[in-house]
Amino acid sequence: MSLPTVSIVQSHHNTAALPPQPCPDSIKAVLPPDRCAVAQEMISNWEGYQSTPLLNLQGLANAVGIQSIFYKDESDRFGLRSFKALGGAYAVQQVLQQVLSQQPSSGSVSLTDINDGKFPNEVKNITVVTATDGNHGRSVAWGAERFGCECMIYMHANVSQARQEAVEAFGATVIRVDGNYDDSVRQADLDAKENGWHIVSDTSYPGYMEVPRDVMAGYTLMTTEAMDQLPESVIPSHVFIQGGCGGLAGAVCADLWFRYGKDMPHIVVVEPVPAACLYESAKAGEERIVNITEESLMAGLSCGEVSAIGWEILHAGARHFTTISDAPIGPLMQLLAKGVESDEPVVSGESAIAGIAGLIGAVNDDQLAREMNLDHQSRILIFGTEGATDPELYEALVGVPAEAVLS
Numbered sequence: 493m494s495l496p497t498v499s500i501v502q503s504h505h506n507t508a509a510l511p512p513q514p515c516p517d518s519i520k521a522v523l524p525p526d527r528c529a530v531a532q533e534m535i536s537n538w539e540g541y542q543s544t545p546l547l548n549l550q551g552l553a554n555a556v557g558i559q560s561i562f563y564k565d566e567s568d569r570f571g572l573r574s575f576k577a578l579g580g581a582y583a584v585q586q587v588l589q590q591v592l593s594q595q596p597s598s599g600s601v602s603l604t605d606i607n608d609g610k611f612p613n614e615v616k617n618i619t620v621v622t623a624t625d626g627n628h629g630r631s632v633a634w635g636a637e638r639f640g641c642e643c644m645i646y647m648h649a650n651v652s653q654a655r656q657e658a659v660e661a662f663g664a665t666v667i668r669v670d671g672n673y674d675d676s677v678r679q680a681d682l683d684a685k686e687n688g689w690h691i692v693s694d695t696s697y698p699g700y701m702e703v704p705r706d707v708m709a710g711y712t713l714m715t716t717e718a719m720d721q722l723p724e725s726v727i728p729s730h731v732f733i734q735g736g737c738g739g740l741a742g743a744v745c746a747d748l749w750f751r752y753g754k755d756m757p758h759i760v761v762v763e764p765v766p767a768a769c770l771y772e773s774a775k776a777g778e779e780r781i782v783n784i785t786e787e788s789l790m791a792g793l794s795c796g797e798v799s800a801i802g803w804e805i806l807h808a809g810a811r812h813f814t815t816i817s818d819a820p821i822g823p824l825m826q827l828l829a830k831g832v833e834s835d836e837p838v839v840s841g842e843s844a845i846a847g848i849a850g851l852i853g854a855v856n857d858d859q860l861a862r863e864m865n866l867d868h869q870s871r872i873l874i875f876g877t878e879g880a881t882d883p884e885l886y887e888a889l890v891g892v893p894a895e896a897v898l899s
C-alpha cells in the first residue's frame with residue numbers, strides 16, 4: 493500500500509519544553525484538573541451523551557512503519573460532527589449559570605439547573621455570541637438552543653454557506669464579516685460590548701480567560717475518554733495534534749500530563765503553513781501573530797492568533813511544532829475513507845486529518861524522525877477532530893459522500 497506523499501514544511505524543536513516530570517502546578521493553575529472534572533461530569537450528563545470510538549488503525553500503522561495508531565473518531569460527537577461540541581456548548585451552560593447567579597431574583601442557580609431548564613424566562617433574555625469558522629459556532633448555537641438562550645454567530649467571508657446553514661439550523665442568527673477569522677473575533681467583541689451580549693469564545697486573550705478555560709475544560713473529556721479506551725498496558729509514545737488557536741492542543745497536552753506525568757507522550761503540534769501562529773510563537777519563544785493572507789483547506793485550523801492559555805501550556809509541554817501544506821489533505825481523507833488493509837473506513841474531515849499528515853510527514857523525514865524518537869515501536873494517538881462538517885467539500889475531496897463511506 494503506497495501512502496500519499498506528505499512532507500513537513502517547517503519544524504521547530506521546542507527546547508523550552510520542560511524535561512519529563514509530573515504535571516507542574518503552573519500548568520494546573522492554567523487549566524485546573526478539578527475544573528476539567530466538573531466539565532466532564534456535566535457533559536456526560538447531557539442527553540444523548542456517548543463516548544466516541546477510539547479506532548485501532550493497524551493497517552495504517554503497518555503502512556507507516558510504526559507499532560500502532562489509535563484514532564479518536566469525533567466525526568459523530570453529539571451529532572454535530574466535531575469535538576467542538578464539547579467546548580462551546582459547555583461554556584454556554586457555564587455563562588448562563590454565572591449570569592443568572594448574579595441576578596438576585598434567581599436565587600442560587602447550579603449548572604444542573606441550567607441543564608434541567610429550570611429558569612426558561614430568565615435564560616431566554618440572555619444572548620451569547622461568538623466568532624467562528626464553523627465548528628465552534630455550531631457548538632455554541634447548539635448549546636444556546638439546548639439551554640434556551642439567544643445566539644449570534646459571526647463568520648468571515650470565506651466560511652462556506654454549508655457551515656452557515658448548519659449554525660442557522662440551531663436557531664442562531666449569523667452575521668457575515670469582511671476579512672478573516674481574527675477580524676470576525678474583533679467585530680463580535682465590539683458588538684457584544686455595545687449590546688450587552690455574552691461572548692463565548694474558544695480563544696483566550698488578556699482580559700478574557702475564564703470562558704475559554706471552560707471551553708478547554710470541556711475538550712478534556714475527549715482526551716480522558718481516549719486514555720480510558722486505550723488498552724491498559726498502552727501509554728502513547730507520541731501525540732500529533734492539530735493547532736488552530738491552540739485551545740484544543742493545550743487542553744489535550746494538559747490532560748495527558750495530568751494522567752501520565754513524567755511519561756507524558758511526545759507532543760507534536762501540526763498547523764497549516766498559512767496559519768502557523770503556534771509554530772511562529774514557539775520559534776520566537778513568545779506569542780506571535782500571523783497575518784493570514786491565504787485560507788487553508790483545513791478551515792478549523794486557520795487562525796492567526798494563539799490562545800493565551802493554549803500557548804502557555806504548549807510552550808511548556810509540546811516538544812515539536814510543525815507545519816504542513818494542503819496538498820496531502822484530500823488524498824489522506826480518501827485513504828482513511830477506504831481504510832488501509834482491514835482498517836474500518838473513517839470519515840475524517842479536512843482539519844481532522846492534520847495529525848495523520850503530520851505523522852506521515854515526520855516519518856518520511858529521517859532526521860526529524862530521529863529527533864522525535866519515532867520508530868517501529870512508536871504508539872501514536874491521533875485526534876480525528878471532525879467528520880464531514882462541510883458535506884459538499886467532503887464529497888468534492890473524497891469523491892463520495894460521507895454516508896457512502898460508512899455504508
Ligand SMILES: Cc1ncc(COP(=O)(O)O)c(C=O)c1O
Nearest residue numbers: 627736737738739740792877878
Ligand atoms: C475540526 C477542528 N479541529 C481542530 C481545531 C483546532 O482547535 P483550536 O482552534 O482550539 O486549536 C478546530 C477549530 O475550530 C476544528 O474545528
